[in-house]
Amino acid sequence: MAVEMSSKGTSSTSTDRLGFLNFYFCCFLSLISSSSSSSSLVVAASPSPSQQLIISRFQQYLQINTAHPNPNYQEAADFILSQAKSLSLESQTLDFVNGKPLVLLKWPGKNPHLPSILLNSHTDVVPAEHHKWSHPPFDAHLDDHDGRIYARGSQDMKCVGLQYLEAIRKLKSSGFEPTRTVYLSFVPDEEIGGHDGAEKLADSDIFNKKMNVGIVLDEGLASPNQNYRVFYGERSPWWLVIKASGAPGHGSKLYDNSALENLLKSIEIIRRFRASQFDLVKAGVKAEGEVVSVNTVFLKAGTPSPTGFIMNLQPSEAEAGFDIRVPPTADPASLERRIAEEWAPVSRNMTFEFKQKASVYDKFGKPILSATDSSNPWWALLEGAVKKANGKIGKPEIFPAATDARYFRERGLPAIGFSPMANTPILLHDHNEFLSKDEYLKGIDIYESIISAYASYIGDTKDGASREEL
Numbered sequence: 001m002a003v004e005m006s007s008k009g010t011s012s013t014s015t016d017r018l019g020f021l022n023f024y025f026c027c028f029l030s031l032i033s034s035s036s037s038s039s040s041l042v043v044a045a046s047p048s049p050s051q052q053l054i055i056s057r058f059q060q061y062l063q064i065n066t067a068h069p070n071p072n073y074q075e076a077a078d079f080i081l082s083q084a085k086s087l088s089l090e091s092q093t094l095d096f097v098n099g100k101p102l103v104l105l106k107w108p109g110k111n112p113h114l115p116s117i118l119l120n121s122h123t124d125v126v127p128a129e130h131h132k133w134s135h136p137p138f139d140a141h142l143d144d145h146d147g148r149i150y151a152r153g154s155q156d157m158k159c160v161g162l163q164y165l166e167a168i169r170k171l172k173s174s175g176f177e178p179t180r181t182v183y184l185s186f187v188p189d190e191e192i193g194g195h196d197g198a199e200k201l202a203d204s205d206i207f208n209k210k211m212n213v214g215i216v217l218d219e220g221l222a223s224p225n226q227n228y229r230v231f232y233g234e235r236s237p238w239w240l241v242i243k244a245s246g247a248p249g250h251g252s253k254l255y256d257n258s259a260l261e262n263l264l265k266s267i268e269i270i271r272r273f274r275a276s277q278f279d280l281v282k283a284g285v286k287a288e289g290e291v292v293s294v295n296t297v298f299l300k301a302g303t304p305s306p307t308g309f310i311m312n313l314q315p316s317e318a319e320a321g322f323d324i325r326v327p328p329t330a331d332p333a334s335l336e337r338r339i340a341e342e343w344a345p346v347s348r349n350m351t352f353e354f355k356q357k358a359s360v361y362d363k364f365g366k367p368i369l370s371a372t373d374s375s376n377p378w379w380a381l382l383e384g385a386v387k388k389a390n391g392k393i394g395k396p397e398i399f400p401a402a403t404d405a406r407y408f409r410e411r412g413l414p415a416i417g418f419s420p421m422a423n424t425p426i427l428l429h430d431h432n433e434f435l436s437k438d439e440y441l442k443g444i445d446i447y448e449s450i451i452s453a454y455a456s457y458i459g460d461t462k463d464g465a466s467r468e469e470l
């Protein structure tokens, strides 16, 4: 792999200087808050100087506005490259698509023949409605009272990207040397489908001929309770548009087969199907990721007029869009039949098209799921490593939405979705997304344990979770 050390971006020295300034500023703030003893609010424990530097680096990454539709990818890439430089990691910027840099870092292992570990994170975030946030979404404000860091991307998923790096920083300073090579990919465009990011990486020669990846870690979700959530598969997005057509007519006339009547019949049938799936979740029979979800995302009909819509004309066309998520355990053929026969039947003058229809099966025709039994030693290693760092993980789940992990699972690689955020409300894509500094710091310890276990593992897929004695 060609190694290019970036000369652009913030140097580690200026990064650290900024961190110290921030540290002194925060000490000043905590002095003020502790002097106002009348306050009944709980004051978060003050971080140590080294923790303050870690938090400050996280804030710097969060402050880079990588929201769609105009993500500042270059600044994010420069920041990651500066961090890589401070850690003496090899780095490379892959420009699969102009203006969408993908940063690939490498920590070479002592045994380059063993399959490597890929730690993936996306650099983009979804947009925020700034006026609806209590703190500006790109300020990365740290609330001194509750220790929360408010920012778009604090949960999804700039936290994970930097936690990987901070864990490596700790491992390096403890003298740890990996047996397996560890790669880190910082990819663009996950939030808009990953086609110009992780999908390009997974299809690339560098990935398929050089990296020899054996396991991928990617994003998970926050957990409101004390157990971390772990994901071994995800639902496939199907974005469906159904269209109805019929004769136009006077607004006063009752007649059969108008476009809107036909569309509304379908919407009612779809709504009943949705309720049947949701009832299974409400009754605790199935988890969210195990049912088919269908949500109406747009309705389009009517004849526009300068003041709104013509009110006495029944339109000749009407359409509706649905976000459908299909679990890997569902039967896609029966859902397709349901769509053609019940949701958009020709008998009601209806047609349908998919704007997106991700396969539920891999290239071998099997549901895209990573094993969670003894055939996948990475699973047991992850469980053991989290436990060793005093964390707990819950039952393996199917991720309800889509992540970049699917591009790696599709190739038959095991991929685990995991974002170490316990005792945290799920706020991805929501207003006031936050992560507490303590959970962030705890997550670094968790990754330190996982990376150490993964990078030291010398067994193959058959001989379980043996570890090299270092």
Ligand SMILES: CSCC[C@H](NC(C)=O)C(=O)O
Residues within 6 Å of the ligand: 190, 191, 192, 193, 194, 237, 356, 401, 402, 403
């Ligand atoms: C279909 S690609 C868009 C990816 C996005 N992922 C998440 C986690 O929100 C989603 O599931 O809608």
Ligand SMILES: [Zn+2]
Residues within 6 Å of the ligand: 122, 156, 157, 190, 219
């Ligand atoms: Zn994400």
Ligand SMILES: [Zn+2]
Residues within 6 Å of the ligand: 126, 156, 191, 428, 429
């Ligand atoms: Zn997201």
